């Protein structure tokens with residue numbers, strides 16, 4: 001049981017003014033694993049003022065100083081890696097091996113990548129009679145979700161530090177404990193007081209206070225499209241910059257010249273990572289009707305070996321949903337898939353065999369999913385794969401783009417030129433060809449309802465900068 005009874009403001013741990021607590025539930029056991037304070041509007045105000053007063057000197061800090069802190073944070077994440085992975089598994093239910101690799105490994109390398117980017121980042125350029133300079137935007141409010149909690153936090157904290165911004169972080173209420181470990185790390189690194197502040201609490205209250213606060217220059221938000229819209233509205237009165245990393249319903253197209261066995265098997269993993277609770281999950285699989293039986297056979301046999309259970313067990317691939325409400329929501333989508341006439345290939349309603357507690361669902365694969373069905377259109381955020389067939393490459397592209405979202409995508413083909421042509425036609429922020437690996441230095445972000453702005457790499461750094469033109 002982890003008890004955190006203070007929030008982090010101005011370089012100190014201080015009690016939250018409200019006195020209430022958030023209980024963090026382990027979704028595999030339904031037991032309370034920790035508590036954090038519920039911050040109030042007054043706490044947010046204090047944190048923002050601390051960030052504002054730290055901005056004057058931090059915005060003038062040297063590149064070497066920023067690199068030193070980024071590398072120190074990366075090293076400390078690495079040193080405390082096993083502890084952080086276990087905490088995240090206990091908050092989110094992520095299978096432990098995946099926690100170690102993605103939940104700890106990715107933020108560790110992202111923090112370091114920003115130190116490296118600063119080696120060669122161009123802060124100034126000459127355009128005719130103008131000197132163009134890039135400057136930190138100011139105080140950044142950061143609002144983050146639970147599904148890749150530390151990765152999403154570092155994806156904002158690292159570029160903000162690199163740019164010379166100061167910040168107030170509000171982590172999710174489902175998985176806040178890892179953010180407190182990060183605050184410990186930052187404190188131990190000796191980052192100047194007020195540069196990083198942490199206030200835990202409810203999005204509907206302190207998230208709103210951050211978004212509407214006149215002393216916040218930018219809000220960097222990751223979460224659902226509905227909450228992102230609310231943040232944009234709250235931020236509009238003060239005309240602050242808002243970057244949004246939102247939901248997805250990404251398509252994975254297997255073309256008729258692909259390595260079918262490999263593409264079909266990998267399509268399961270690219271949908272079900274982190275038990276399907278991934279914004280960039282490739283949850284719509286589009287397959288040529290000529291290869292339907294062959295692909296479904298490979299997917300069915302892959303699913304037979306797809307183990308569900310205790311996320312602390314290293315052999316387990318799929319853990320529980322993060323919360324009871326998420327379990328209910330995913331189950332309702334499975335039920336809709338069945339009632340709207342899709343064919344269940346694997347899984348279905350109910351909990352997996354042998355599971356007596358925890359917020360589990362059965363990893364489920366549907367075939368014969370049509371474009372009108374709810375499971376084709378809405379983000380499920382759970383282990384549910386929808387397979388639809390197409391007749392021509394053109395139809396596959398139309399189906400892929402027939403979505404309100406545009407976050408990620410996949411193409412499988414034996415012909416790289418053809419795969420590239422299809423990737424270029426997809427209205428989405430990322431596309432992976434033949435399973436091309438996630439790149440932490442490439443920009444990540446969405447088209448359409450999937451968001452605004454980009455995270456990671458130098459594009460992610462640019463989001464935290466203002467541009468000034470000085471004419472001579």
Ligand code: NAD
Pocket residue numbers: 143144145146147148152170171172173201202203204206207208211222223224225226227228230231244245246247248278279379381407445446450451
């Ligand atoms: P959520 O929108 O419920 O919560 C995200 C954060 O926003 C939390 O910290 C929450 O407290 C806060 N919040 C909620 N309402 C708010 C409001 N009105 N004003 C300000 N803050 C508010 O999302 P979630 O359930 O934590 O995460 C799942 C969603 O996040 C999915 O839709 C997923 O696709 C999306 N997501 C997107 C990305 C991306 O990079 N595009 C990454 C991860 C998750």
